[in-house]
Amino acid sequence: MNVDRLLERRVVFVTGKGGVGRTTVAAALGLAAARRGLRTIVAAVGGRDDLPGMLGIGTAGEPATGGERELEPGLWSIGIDPQRAMEEYLRDQLPINAVADLLSSSRTFGYLAAATPGLRELLTVGKIWELAQPVRRAAGGEPYDLVIVDAPATGYGISLLGAPRTFANVARRGPISRHAATIHATLVDPETTGVVGVCTADEPAVNEVLETGGRLRADLGIELAGVIVNAVHPGRFATRDRARLRAVLAQDLAPTTSRAVDLALAGDDRVRGERTQLKRLRAGVTERPLELPLVGAEELGREAVRRLAELLEQAG
Numbered sequence: 001m002n003v004d005r006l007l008e009r010r011v012v013f014v015t016g017k018g019g020v021g022r023t024t025v026a027a028a029l030g031l032a033a034a035r036r037g038l039r040t041i042v043a044a045v046g047g048r049d050d051l052p053g054m055l056g057i058g059t060a061g062e063p064a065t066g067g068e069r070e071l072e073p074g075l076w077s078i079g080i081d082p083q084r085a086m087e088e089y090l091r092d093q094l095p096i097n098a099v100a101d102l103l104s105s106s107r108t109f110g111y112l113a114a115a116t117p118g119l120r121e122l123l124t125v126g127k128i129w130e131l132a133q134p135v136r137r138a139a140g141g142e143p144y145d146l147v148i149v150d151a152p153a154t155g156y157g158i159s160l161l162g163a164p165r166t167f168a169n170v171a172r173r174g175p176i177s178r179h180a181a182t183i184h185a186t187l188v189d190p191e192t193t194g195v196v197g198v199c200t201a202d203e204p205a206v207n208e209v210l211e212t213g214g215r216l217r218a219d220l221g222i223e224l225a226g227v228i229v230n231a232v233h234p235g236r237f238a239t240r241d242r243a244r245l246r247a248v249l250a251q252d253l254a255p256t257t258s259r260a261v262d263l264a265l266a267g268d269d270r271v272r273g274e275r276t277q278l279k280r281l282r283a284g285v286t287e288r289p290l291e292l293p294l295v296g297a298e299e300l301g302r303e304a305v306r307r308l309a310e311l312l313e314q315a316g
Contacts, residue, residue, distance in 0.1 A: 001196075001226030003288040005031050005314040009194045010132045011186070012225070013149045013248045015157035016198035017208040021230040025198045025292070026150040028308035035313065038145040043078040043128055045153045049079030051215065052190060056302045068141070071107030076144070077120050078131070081224055082120040085127040121156075122180065132192075149273035158215055161187055161195070165220075187220075194225030199281070201229050201274035201291075210284045227289040229278065234293065236268040290315050 006012060007029070014026040023044070030042040030051075033227050042051050057146050068078045109241055132147045151157035164184035171177035197212050199205035213224045237245065242265065249261055281310050292311055295304040 001230065001287050001316070003029075003032070003290070003312050005148060006194055006196065006225055007036065007038065007144070007316075009192055009225070011128065011147045011149065011193040013151045013157060013161070013193070013195045014198055015151040015195060015212065016153070017205045019155045020198050020200045020205050022198050023054065023150050024305060024308065025196075025228055025230055026148050027051050027054055027305045028292075028312055029196075030075055030077075030148045031305060031309035032312040033146050033148070034072070035309065037074065039074055039076075039143070040146045040148065041078055041144045042148045043129055043131060044077065044079045044149055044150045045124055045128075049077055051077040051150070054305060056102045080124050080127050082123040085123040085155060088127070088130075118159070118163045120167055121160050122167050125160045125163055125187070126179070126183060129186055132186070157195075158212070158219065162219060163218075188222050190222065195222065196229045197224050198230055199227065200231050200302070201233075201277045201281075203277055206281050209281065213285060224285065226279065226287055227285050229281065229289050229291045231294040232278075232291045233267075233271050233274055236264070236271050242268060 012029065014022050014029065016022050026042055030040050031042040049069075052069060052071060057071055068076050070076050070219055117238050119291060128147060130141075131144055134143050136143055151160065156248040164187065168180035168184055171180065195216060197209040197211075199209040209224075209227055216222050216224060245261055245265055249265075251256065253261070278289070278291070290312075292308055295307065
C-alpha cells in the first residue's frame with residue numbers, strides 16, 4: 001500500500017472488524033498526515049471520540065460532542081453526532097433559526113430517525129463531506145486538507161458509504177436528492193475518497209477485509225485503496241529450531257522448563273498461522289498490504305500512536 005497516494009485524497013475511511021485496532025490506525029494516519037503539513041481531522045463515528053484520550057488529552061471513550069478539537073499542531077478530532085449534524089444542516093437550509101431549533105428537538109429527531117431508515121447514516125456521512133469541503137458550511141469552520149474517518153465495524157461502514165446514493169434514488173428530486181447525489185459522487189471518486197481495510201493476521205479479520213473489498217466493488221463500484229495489517233507478531237524460530245525444541249521436550253525436564261518450551265512453540269505456531277493468513281490476504285487484494293508490528297501493552301497510548309505514525313511515514 002502506498003501511504004503517499006493515500007494521503008493525497010481529501011477523505012480516507014478506515015474500516016474493519018471490531019477489535020483490530022481501527023482507531024489506533026486512524027490516529028496514526030492522522031498524525032502522519034499532520035507531520036506532512038496537512039491540516040487533518042480524525043472524525044469518529046459511533047457516538048464517541050477516543051482520539052483525545054489515546055493521545056493523553058481528556059478521557060478515552062468520551063461521548064461525541066460534535067465539536068472540532070485541536071489535539072496538537074495540524075491535528076484535530078471530532079466525534080460526529082447525527083442529531084447535531086441535523087441541527088447544523090437545518091440551520092444552513094432554513095432562514096429562521098427558531099424553526100430549525102424546533103425541528104431539531106430530540107423528540108422530533110427521534111421520530112424522524114425511526115421513520116426514515118438510513119437517516120442517521122446520511123446525516124453522519126453528510127457531516128464528513130462538509131468537513132472535507134474547501135469552503136465549509138459550518139459557521140466559523142476552517143477547511144481541512146484531509147478528513148480521516150474512524151468508521152464503525154465493516155457492515156455499518158459500508159452502510160454509511162451507500163446512504164447518499166439510497167437517498168438520492170428515493171427522493172429523486174429536490175435539495176435533499178441533489179445534496180445526496182453530490183455526496184455520493186464524492187465518496188465514489190477514487191481521487192477524492194479512499195477506503196482502507198484494517199485487520200489483524202487472523203482468519204476472521206482477513207475474511208472480513210476480503211469480503212469488504214468484494215462488497216465495495218459490487219455495491220458501490222469502488223476498490224479498497226489499501227489494506228493495513230495491524231499487530232503482526234515477530235518471527236520466532238526457523239524450522240530447524242522448532243525441531244530442536246521438540247527434541248528437548250522429549251527429555252526429562254523440570255515442569256517449569258517444559259512449560260516454557262511449550263509456550264515458545266505455541267507462540268511460533270501463532271506466527272506461522274499469521275503467515276498463512278498474510279499469504280491469503282496478499283493473493284486476494286490488488287496492492288500488497290502494509291504490515292504494522294505488534295505494539296506491547298506497556299506502549300499503548302500516545303507513544304504507540306507516534307511509533308506507528310513513524311512506520312507509516314517510512315512506508316510512504
